[in-house]
Amino acid sequence: MLEAPENVRSSIRETVSRFIGCKADEVILTHNTTHGIALSLGSINFLPKGSKEVDLILLTNLEHDTVDYCIERIEKKFNVKHLILNLSSNSSTKDIAKDIVSISKERNVKVVILSHVTYNTGQILDVANIIAEVKKELKNKSPLFLIDGAQAVGHIPVNVSALDCDFYAADAHKWLMGPPGSGFLYVKESYLEEHKEYFDFYENYMVAEKYRPRSKSGREREPATMNVGIYVGMKCAIEVILDAQKEMPRLSMYERIKAISEQFRRQVEEKLKPYGARLINHNSTSGIVSLAFIEQQNVEFYNEMREALDKKFRIIGRVLWDPPAIRFCISYLNSEWEANFAVEAMKSFLEEKMPSACKKISEIQELNLLQEKIKKKIEETFAYAKDIVSERQKLAVTRFSKFEDIEESKKMYEQTIKDLDYKKDEYLKKAKSLKSEIDLQELEKEMKEEINKILYGE
Numbered sequence: 216m217l218e219a220p221e222n223v224r225s226s227i228r229e230t231v232s233r234f235i236g237c238k239a240d241e242v243i244l245t246h247n248t249t250h251g252i253a254l255s256l257g258s259i260n261f262l263p264k265g266s267k268e269v270d271l272i273l274l275t276n277l278e279h280d281t282v283d284y285c286i287e288r289i290e291k292k293f294n295v296k297h298l299i300l301n302l303s304s305n306s307s308t309k310d311i312a313k314d315i316v317s318i319s320k321e322r323n324v325k326v327v328i329l330s331h332v333t334y335n336t337g338q339i340l341d342v343a344n345i346i347a348e349v350k351k352e353l354k355n356k357s358p359l360f361l362i363d364g365a366q367a368v369g370h371i372p373v374n375v376s377a378l379d380c381d382f383y384a385a386d387a388h389k390w391l392m393g394p395p396g397s398g399f400l401y402v403k404e405s406y407l408e409e410h411k412e413y414f415d416f417y418e419n420y421m422v423a424e425k426y427r428p429r430s431k432s433g434r435e436r437e438p439a440t441m442n443v444g445i446y447v448g449m450k451c452a453i454e455v456i457l458d459a460q461k462e463m464p465r466l467s468m469y470e471r472i473k474a475i476s477e478q479f480r481r482q483v484e485e486k487l488k489p490y491g492a493r494l495i496n497h498n499s500t501s502g503i504v505s506l507a508f509i510e511q512q513n514v515e516f517y518n519e520m521r522e523a524l525d526k527k528f529r530i531i532g533r534v535l536w537d538p539p540a541i542r543f544c545i546s547y548l549n550s551e552w553e554a555n556f557a558v559e560a561m562k563s564f565l566e567e568k569m570p571s572a573c574k575k576i577s578e579i580q581e582l583n584l585l586q587e588k589i590k591k592k593i594e595e596t597f598a599y600a601k602d603i604v605s606e607r608q609k610l611a612v613t614r615f616s617k618f619e620d621i622e623e624s625k626k627m628y629e630q631t632i633k634d635l636d637y638k639k640d641e642y643l644k645k646a647k648s649l650k651s652e653i654d655l656q657e658l659e660k661e662m663k664e665e666i667n668k669i670l671y672g673e
């Protein structure tokens with residue numbers, strides 16, 4: 216027998232709540248993250264147009280474009296402006312919290328929007344501690360916190376109650392690998408209670424209210440009728456992860472993602488650096504790995520690469536526009552082998568796309584190897600010469616009995632070591648201009664002669 220859609224919807228909300236650590240009534244089923252962000256912003260009691268004061272929305276420079284569009288619409292409707300907090304890969308939790316506090320003390324900050332994991336640099340923001348620090352300073356004057364969890368759920372452990380945020384918007388079609396067009400929004404119970412009337416996106420409920428008093432449940436902020444099918448898909452996607460977690464606790468899933476991503480980053484640095492590859496954020500500890508190529512500033516190049524990786528190797532990357540780059544997401548289902556395979560696939564694309572550049576690169580690699588060899592030879596030759604000097608010095612100390620003789624020999628010894636070091640530096644500098652094995656042979660001959668002069672005066 217088919218279950219009543221209402222019961223199905225309740226069980227979906229219950230599964231989501233178990234997954235993100237909240238009450239089922241705090242969950243609103245949405246189409247995607249954007250929908251959740253729009254619902255949250257739309258529920259805030261911003262100052263009306265024409266007011267003397269202005270409300271502020273604070274967001275970081277690393278938020279997804281979709282947030283900008285939502286804010287643009289809010290700015291058209293209300294007396295609202297936005298301010299961008301610039302984050303770098305070195306921004307600490309304390310610095311971020313301090314900035315939010317100091318801006319909030321000066322201006323009327325209504326809401327702060329933060330990504331839990333940034334979509335481009337893959338930074339994991341310590342949202343729990345940022346919120347805790349801000350609330351500690353501002354107490355009940357704290358702004359609301361809207362967290363964009365699009366790149367976090369199914370990727371890192373998420374417990375919205377522990378974060379103590381007011382809203383948490385996410386979707387199922389990214390890291391959860393669920394159906395496109397399914398997502399959820401968490402809204403803190405106390406906020407839902409106080410702001411019942413502000414979730415006014417679904418007009419049908421404004422009408423229905425005449426007949427049915429509104430409850431505080433998230434259900435009342437959803438459309439009357441929904442395509443329950445896709446949400447069943449979302450529930451299944453979450454259950455797959457919840458089941459996997461039983462075997463591999465949540466933190467271990469993330470640890471696995473972290474380990475594979477680290478391996479991927481290392482391989483990129485090792486194998487693609489000669490092609491000009493640069494990690495967008497090599498400090499990242501998330502499964503988001505974004506990279507750009509120094510000489511490739513054009514999005515077209517990355518589009519071509521993405522297409523080739525998809526068609527030839529079934530590897531799905533994503534193109535970032537600003538700055539142009541390609542991004543990969545490593546899931547707990549991926550393996551280190553696949554990470555290595557993706558690097559080899561990129562290498563093969565680069566060799567095909569830029570044969571002349573690759574030829575140049577292999578020449579550069581050869582030259583680098585030769586210079587390493589020369590450097591090693593110089594170090595070894597001079598280390599050997601220094602050993603001879605120190606042996607001679609030991610002998611001299613045992614042979615001389617007079618204090619002046621010992622002092623004299625010590626001075627000579629120190630001078631010889633200085634001369635050798637000076638010569639060694641000269642050769643190391645010279646090594647940079649050498650280009651072939653013949654150059655190395657000549658250098659070896661010359662070094663021996665110079666060392667003999669220093670050691671034996673020949």
Ligand SMILES: Cc1ncc(COP(=O)(O)O)c(C=O)c1O
Binds near residue numbers: 278385
């Ligand atoms: C951080 C972040 N927020 C929001 C979105 C928009 O997601 P959705 O398509 O679920 O609205 C994306 C999409 O990639 C994202 O990465």
